[in-house]
Amino acid sequence: MAKQTTTEAQNPKIDPKDSSNQIKDPDQWTTGGEPMTGAQASYLKTLSEEAKEPDAFNDDLDKAEASKRIDALRHKAGHA
Template sequence: MSSQLSNPSQWTTGSEAPTDKQKSFLSTLASSKNADIDPSSLTKSEASQKIDELKHQETVNTDAAAGEPIQDPKGWATGDEPATGKQMGYVAVMAKELGEEVPEKLGKSEASERIGELKGRTGM
């Protein structure tokens, strides 16, 4: 089963149109790699393979800060979902270091933005 998961061409739904999330991520990634790709002309499996290819290419924009999200967190398809445990842990460590209250709940997008802001203030 794991070989099927790692091989998009064998996916049961691989011949379907790419998801909105795939199209959005692929467009953003292609732009950062200076690649001309029309995500809507690909299948799910082709989009996944193209994403993997582009992720392993060197980024054209050398001015981009390391560790910055490829896409603006406000545009994330899952941005309104609760933040991951890892995100909340990172926010908690930096907030405590700054003597600030640790928020109880954040969405994924909010947590990402908060992490970026706290990183700048803590130097982490």
């Protein structure tokens, strides 16, 4: 096994013992109730058009709701 540099040893993104960077359920996000971001809105709009579900886009979604809808539409649009 290759020796880790100090930077690698301290990087939580590559530390298998650190669970803080694991993918979390959007319902568990501390900021999930905030309005969706501009990037989420843009991607959701694009995916709703690709999936031929224009009603899937809604300006009033929060971050968690937008994330869940994006995941669902990604699968439907073939972006697994």
